[in-house]
Amino acid sequence: MKNVDLACECPIEAARREELAHLPKVVIVGAGFGGLSAAKALARVHVHVTLIDRRNHHLFQPLLYQVATAGLAPTQIATPIRAIVRKQRNTDVVLGEVDGIEMECQQVRLGERRVPYDYLILATGARHSYFGRDEWERFAPGLKTLEDATEHRKRILLAFERAELEDDPAERARLTTFVVIGGGPTGVEMAGAIAELAKKALASDYRRINPQCARIVLVEAAPRLLGAFPEDLSEHARCALKKLGVEVRLSHAVSACDAEGVTLGGERIESRCVIWAAGVQSSPAARWLGAPSDRAGRVVVAADLSVAGHENVFVIGDCASALGRDGAPLPGVAPVAKQQGEHVAKAIARGLRGKKARPFVYADYGSMATIGRKAAIADFRGLHLKGFIGWLVWSAAHVYFLIGFRNRIAVTLDWAWSYLTFERGARLITGDIAEPQRAADSRRAAA
Amino acid sequence: MKNVDLACECPIEAARREELAHLPKVVIVGAGFGGLSAAKALARVHVHVTLIDRRNHHLFQPLLYQVATAGLAPTQIATPIRAIVRKQRNTDVVLGEVDGIEMECQQVRLGERRVPYDYLILATGARHSYFGRDEWERFAPGLKTLEDATEHRKRILLAFERAELEDDPAERARLTTFVVIGGGPTGVEMAGAIAELAKKALASDYRRINPQCARIVLVEAAPRLLGAFPEDLSEHARCALKKLGVEVRLSHAVSACDAEGVTLGGERIESRCVIWAAGVQSSPAARWLGAPSDRAGRVVVAADLSVAGHENVFVIGDCASALGRDGAPLPGVAPVAKQQGEHVAKAIARGLRGKKARPFVYADYGSMATIGRKAAIADFRGLHLKGFIGWLVWSAAHVYFLIGFRNRIAVTLDWAWSYLTFERGARLITGDIAEPQRAADSRRAAA
Numbered sequence: 001m002k003n004v005d006l007a008c009e010c011p012i013e014a015a016r017r018e019e020l021a022h023l024p025k026v027v028i029v030g031a032g033f034g035g036l037s038a039a040k041a042l043a044r045v046h047v048h049v050t051l052i053d054r055r056n057h058h059l060f061q062p063l064l065y066q067v068a069t070a071g072l073a074p075t076q077i078a079t080p081i082r083a084i085v086r087k088q089r090n091t092d093v094v095l096g097e098v099d100g101i102e103m104e105c106q107q108v109r110l111g112e113r114r115v116p117y118d119y120l121i122l123a124t125g126a127r128h129s130y131f132g133r134d135e136w137e138r139f140a141p142g143l144k145t146l147e148d149a150t151e152h153r154k155r156i157l158l159a160f161e162r163a164e165l166e167d168d169p170a171e172r173a174r175l176t177t178f179v180v181i182g183g184g185p186t187g188v189e190m191a192g193a194i195a196e197l198a199k200k201a202l203a204s205d206y207r208r209i210n211p212q213c214a215r216i217v218l219v220e221a222a223p224r225l226l227g228a229f230p231e232d233l234s235e236h237a238r239c240a241l242k243k244l245g246v247e248v249r250l251s252h253a254v255s256a257c258d259a260e261g262v263t264l265g266g267e268r269i270e271s272r273c274v275i276w277a278a279g280v281q282s283s284p285a286a287r288w289l290g291a292p293s294d295r296a297g298r299v300v301v302a303a304d305l306s307v308a309g310h311e312n313v314f315v316i317g318d319c320a321s322a323l324g325r326d327g328a329p330l331p332g333v334a335p336v337a338k339q340q341g342e343h344v345a346k347a348i349a350r351g352l353r354g355k356k357a358r359p360f361v362y363a364d365y366g367s368m369a370t371i372g373r374k375a376a377i378a379d380f381r382g383l384h385l386k387g388f389i390g391w392l393v394w395s396a397a398h399v400y401f402l403i404g405f406r407n408r409i410a411v412t413l414d415w416a417w418s419y420l421t422f423e424r425g426a427r428l429i430t431g432d433i434a435e436p437q438r439a440a441d442s443r444r445a446a447a
Numbered sequence: 448m449k450n451v452d453l454a455c456e457c458p459i460e461a462a463r464r465e466e467l468a469h470l471p472k473v474v475i476v477g478a479g480f481g482g483l484s485a486a487k488a489l490a491r492v493h494v495h496v497t498l499i500d501r502r503n504h505h506l507f508q509p510l511l512y513q514v515a516t517a518g519l520a521p522t523q524i525a526t527p528i529r530a531i532v533r534k535q536r537n538t539d540v541v542l543g544e545v546d547g548i549e550m551e552c553q554q555v556r557l558g559e560r561r562v563p564y565d566y567l568i569l570a571t572g573a574r575h576s577y578f579g580r581d582e583w584e585r586f587a588p589g590l591k592t593l594e595d596a597t598e599h600r601k602r603i604l605l606a607f608e609r610a611e612l613e614d615d616p617a618e619r620a621r622l623t624t625f626v627v628i629g630g631g632p633t634g635v636e637m638a639g640a641i642a643e644l645a646k647k648a649l650a651s652d653y654r655r656i657n658p659q660c661a662r663i664v665l666v667e668a669a670p671r672l673l674g675a676f677p678e679d680l681s682e683h684a685r686c687a688l689k690k691l692g693v694e695v696r697l698s699h700a701v702s703a704c705d706a707e708g709v710t711l712g713g714e715r716i717e718s719r720c721v722i723w724a725a726g727v728q729s730s731p732a733a734r735w736l737g738a739p740s741d742r743a744g745r746v747v748v749a750a751d752l753s754v755a756g757h758e759n760v761f762v763i764g765d766c767a768s769a770l771g772r773d774g775a776p777l778p779g780v781a782p783v784a785k786q787q788g789e790h791v792a793k794a795i796a797r798g799l800r801g802k803k804a805r806p807f808v809y810a811d812y813g814s815m816a817t818i819g820r821k822a823a824i825a826d827f828r829g830l831h832l833k834g835f836i837g838w839l840v841w842s843a844a845h846v847y848f849l850i851g852f853r854n855r856i857a858v859t860l861d862w863a864w865s866y867l868t869f870e871r872g873a874r875l876i877t878g879d880i881a882e883p884q885r886a887a888d889s890r891r892a893a894a
Binding site for chain 1: 460463464503520521522523527529530533539540541542543560604605608611612649651652653654655657856857860
């Protein structure tokens with residue numbers, strides 16, 4: 001019967017599964033920077049790894065803002081998780097959504113399915129936080145997934161399309177005003193990229209409006225941008241943004257946000273396109289574990305990144321609240337997550353040999369943020385780079401860390417092309433074009 | 448007041464608009480191959496062109512199947528319409544959905560908006576047709592837009608993911624069986640591309656299933672594939688597909704289609720992923736015009752492609768029913784649409800000089816279809832090319848006709864890369880992953 005040998009179970013793999021069944025089980029939830037680095041570091045350890053993610057791809061989040069502003073295509077910053085761990089024969093990949101952990105019987109719950117573990121690594125990341133004003137989300141969406149990014153791309157490009165057809169000057173101004181809330185790296189990068197999109201790539205594509213006079217406002221509640229960077233670099237970023245035509249409002253907190261704009265204390269900025277880059281909130285890992293968490297919902301972990309009372313359960317990356325050598329919480333950036341992933345893998349290998357885990361120490365090689373074409377800032381342990389040199393270093397580092405040789409080439413070529421021509425390769429509006437209009441209309445009706 | 452000069456109306460453009468206002472108005476609906484070639488051919492004619500499309504991008508439809516099978520990214524086969532006509536200063540682009548034509552007052556209707564015309568060119572293309580069985584669409588979607596393509600990509604990739612987790616061998620076989628209905632160029636290309644995806648790109652990515660034994664069935668009601676091609680090339684295509692492991696069922700019509708597979712007369716093929724590539728139905732142009740149409744809903748046009756009784760209204764491309772020199776209807780392919788676009792532009796230019804339009808004559812340079820890596824067929828006025836030579840010619844022609852220098856480079860590199868490595872660059876599942884599962888469950892519940 002033809003259908004029988006088409007059941008598609010692989011005999012070689014069946015034998016391998018038999019062998020893996022006797023090994024200690026490590027389950028990793030989340031294939032972001034943390035989860036993936038843990039999985040890779042466990043490749044040669046004698047364990048059976050199951051890597052669970054609700055997406056089939058690893059996302060290179062630091063470049064997400066480029067997808068949102070039509071600079072890169074989604075496929076260029078995403079790599080299938082299976083392809084990454086293809087040669088790692090002790091690793092299974094499961095596409096699915098975890099909805100809880102059963103600590104007593106050591107199982108991860110995915111709907112009806114149960115995945116047993118001997119060691120568990122939670123690396124489920126973070127989402128946006130609206131500081132208790134969740135109703136703002138519909139007017140000012142955040143940027144965490146590819147879907148968020150293509151939605152932003154659509155909103156930004158549609159705003160120009162609608163402005164081109166609009167007869168009312170006030171509405172036209174509202175449509176060509178973009179407000180970015182939050183002056184951290186994502187906010188700075190978004191504001192810079194929107195300014196470049198409007199003033200360069202779209203400059204001569206419209207007949208009635210002039211995209212070059214689009215208004216881009218970056219709002220930050222603190223007295224300076226990029227609070228994690230040294231002051232001179234913050235100031236450089238502010239000047240670079242100003243040169244790009246971005247209005248920077250420091251020490252301004254958003255007091256209201258609706259379909260027609262935002263209010264900053266006494267000032268009203270009318271805008272149809274507001275972008276939220278202000279706060280993050282951890283994924284529900286702490287709730288799953290019933291473990292103590294900090295204000296942002298991150299699980300409080302021990303020095304070795306394990307959870308109190310469960311030395312076989314580790315939490316890493318954006319959903320862990322770990323302290324640095326100076327006693328301050330570690331930032332939610334890729335290098336921290338990656339190093340924590342490697343650390344936890346080592347801890348598990350040590351545990352299997354009967355040794356105790358060592359405390360995690362973050363090796364901070366520096367941090368970077370980009371403002372636009374030819375401008376970035378970088379801080380390497382006191383060595384401050386700015387402007388074009390900063391941008392070259394930023395570009396090289398991001399291409400280097402992009403997973404997959406092919407994506408590295410594609411992104412490099414795209415950047416080289418954009419640099420030479422100011423063009424954007426991914427100016428695509430997909431999905432229902434009527435939707436934002438209709439949504440805005442119904443918002444207006446409700447207002 | 449800052450807000451005033453931010454109204455964003457361009458003074459240079461305002462002067463240009465004044466000038467254009469006195470020119471004859473040509474409105475083109477649809478920026479596919481036909482509409483775009485008409486717009487380009489009108490660049491130097493003394494008219495004001497308005498190009499209306501409900502998308503912001505021109506889509507290179509012949510490569511859509513590569514997006515559906517994760518070979519290319521959506522951005523690689525789509526180019527913003529505004530960028531294409533940027534330098535054509537007599538041309539406006541309007542993003543919007545036409546919902547009717549007011550023939551008496553010569554206006555195109557877009558919701559509340561009215562666009563007046565002196566000459567009208569309808570190039571609105573075609574959609575799928577289920578030959579009166581529209582209820583099949585949910586089980587066997589077609590392939591016409593980028594959204595269709597990313598939906599197919601999701602369905603195909605998710606089928607393998609779900610098979611990997613499935614314990615029931617019958618369901619696993621159902622999940623790894625793919626049925627393509629329709630043996631025209633799209634069906635042949637889809638079947639070949641799915642086979643290559645399963646047998647090469649995904650071959651070693653799974654642990655429990657072996658994607659190489661996925662079953663791909665191509666169903667055609669006629670006694671041979673690619674009916675528009677000479678018989679020897681049809682036979683070559685059948686053999687090439689067989690070599691790729693595709694089961695080809697000729698002279699088989701689909702008699703039923705549901706969530707668990709298709710029925711071909713007496714035979715039942717269980718499948719969770721059925722793809723419709725069998726029929727097309729014209730867009731509602733004929734209804735808008737109140738003009739006579741053929742069986743597929745295409746507007747019957749005069750020899751000069753104008754509509755009877757309205758010599759200033761032209762219909763071109765897939766929504767026009769024009770006859771070739773041999774009296775047979777012209778096929779719905781890109782070269783026909785392009786040549787018709789150019790013809791109509793010339794007819795309008797002649798009309799402005801008081802001359803009568805000439806009849807349209809299609810110059811058939813040949814046709815091509817590809818079956819997979821290293822195999823394609825081409826028929827150039829009796830010169831039949833097959834296999835690798837055919838594939839090289841096919842690749843060169845498609846890259847040549849892709850709009851935008853940048854996309855040409857990107858696609859060439861992608862193909863070279865895939866050719867060398869068998870990798871697929873765009874294996875991305877986006878959107879809600881739970882959805883197909885839930886949909887399938889509810890289908891099962893309903894069954």
